[in-house]
Amino acid sequence: MGVIGVIVSLALLMYLAYRGISVLVLAPALALFAALMSGGADAHLMATYTEIFMKSFAGYAKSYFPIFLLGAVFGKIMDDSGAAKAIAHTIAKKLGKDKAIAAVVLSCAILTYGGVSLFVVAFAVYPIATSLYKEADIPKRLIPGSIALGSFSFTMTALPGTPQIQNAIPMPYFGTDAYAAPVLGIIAAVLMCGGGLFWLSYRTKKAKGAGEGYGDHPDEVINKIDISELPSFWLSLAPIIIVLVLNFILGKMYFPGIDGSYLKDYGTELAKVKGIWSLIIALVISIIFTILTNLKRLKNTKKSVNQGAIGSLLAITNTCSEVGYGNVIKSLAAFAIIKGAILGISSNPLISEAISVNVLAGVTGSASGGMSIALAALGDQYLQMAKAAGISPEVLHRIATLACGGFDTLPHNGAVITLLGICGLTHKESYADIGMCSLIIPVCTLVIILILASFGIA
Structure with a gap:
């Protein structure tokens, strides 16, 4: 009954989240449902809720809240200052309508890679994409796929150094930093980007061959950008460079060289926190730089910072709830059976990790949520297996990040739904291209990377 309870609980989590019920409500309720099914009359539901679910919730917030908070504030400042639009506009202008798809993908990639x-x-990017696609007479329905390729795939999970939360989550589990397994990451990025661009170009040629152009969209509402008010391209790009360079210097050079023995008094060690610390410092300095260089453009700096901070709360609490759910499942006697089944898929920890992270990301509709559940439940086991097999923790890190960016973008994913809403399009019109660029191609890439990792490439 316990195993059935866990399976039913996972199925309900996926279905009800797709139906629009908040994970904040679903996660604790379904975790307790699984506990009840597993323990019956002996299930201590209130203790499970306060001592397992909420303790895990708080522990995850303690580790990752600064990254969610600073990332959201940085994004809001980049948006309100016009820096994000300046980067996208300049790239679009330089590449022109003949390379409209590449311009949109590259614009998204630079921005997401910068945090x-x-x-x-x-x-x-959407207003710029509509202008380019109209001029090039490319179907509007391909815009979501282009944005998804540049935002939801290789810059989120593959490129070494990316400050996106998906690349930060494995750090405490494996003692790594944001630049883990750089060769595998770069190869994966090339495969994903190249495969996605090939697909979108093929779809464009096919549409034009059938006589389909941009299309008639009478309800389309686009806020035009006043180019004269935007900062320069290089000034806009500087905060992104600061994040990447500082993160590299701190994580690879500064923190590894200091004496972290004092951290024993705090119940941790330098290897587990250096990656998070590096990212926090890099984001803080970049935010300050962006504000100081855009004081005239930021109409209300306090409001921008506050809105960014408030906007981070739903993202972090949703993920914390999913982690709490995963830890409740982990505590159940039935999980021993499930754990054995997952680990029994393969004696290779990389394959087992890739499958567990991808499946859970698909169930939760969240890359960060699925990876967090998988690593909270099995991260220590994977690290032990990897050490026994002579596999670098850095490879475990990169496989985990790549795996979370696959099934997470099934149709019920919140980012997919939001993207379609921004573009004013439906799943029927655009999901095939989103799915190809952010699900099918990344999963195929993951398989290739697993093969390369088996030959010792890192």
Whole structure:
């Protein structure tokens, strides 16, 4: 009954989240349902809720809230200052309508690689994408796929150094930093980007061959951008460079060279926190730089910072709830059976990790949520298996990030729904291209990377 309870609980989590019920309500309720099914009359539901669910919730917030908070504030400042739009506009202008798809993908990629949130990127790039696609007479229905390729795939999970939360989550589990397994990450990024651009170009040629152009969209509402009010391209790009360079210097050079023995008094060690610390400092300095260089453009700096901070709360609490759910499941006797089944898929920890992270990301509709549940439940086991097999923790890190960016973008994913809403399109019109660029191609890439990792490439 316990295993059945866990399976039913997961199925309900996926279905009800798709129906629009908040994970904040679903996660604790379904975790307790699974506990009840597993323990029956002996299930201690209130203790499970306060001592397992909420303790895990708080622990995750303690580790990752600064990244969610600073990432959201940075994205809002980049948006309100016009820096995000300036980058997208300059790239679009330089590449022109003949390379409209590449311009949109590259604009999104630079912004997300610099730490700007996926949602801010979609809002910033969409008006520019519509202008380019109209001029090039490319079907509007391909815009979501282009934005998804640049935002939801290789810059989120593959490129070494990306400050997106998906690349930060494995750090405490494996003692790694944001630049883990750089060779595998770069290869994966090339495969995802190249495969996505090939697909979108093929779809464009096919549409034009059938006589389909941009299309008639009478309800389309686009806020025009006043170019004269935007900062320069290089000034706009500077905060992104600061994040990447500082993160690298601190994580690879500064923190590894200091004496972290004092951290024993705090119940941790330098290897587990250096990656998070590096990212926090890099984001703080970049935010300050962006504000100081855009004081005249930021109409209300306090409001921008506050809105960014408030906007981070739903994202972090949703993920914390999913982690709490995962830890409740982990505590059940039935989980031993499930754990054995997952680990029994393969004696190779990389394959087992890739499958568990991808499946849970698909169930929760969240890359960060699925990976957090999987690593909270099995991260220590995977690390032990990897050490026994002579596999670098950095490879575990990169496989986990790549795996979370696959099934997470099934149709019920919140980012997919938001993207379609921004573009004014439906699943029927555009999901095939979103799915190909952010699900099918990334999963195929993951398989290739697993093969390369088996040959010792990192």
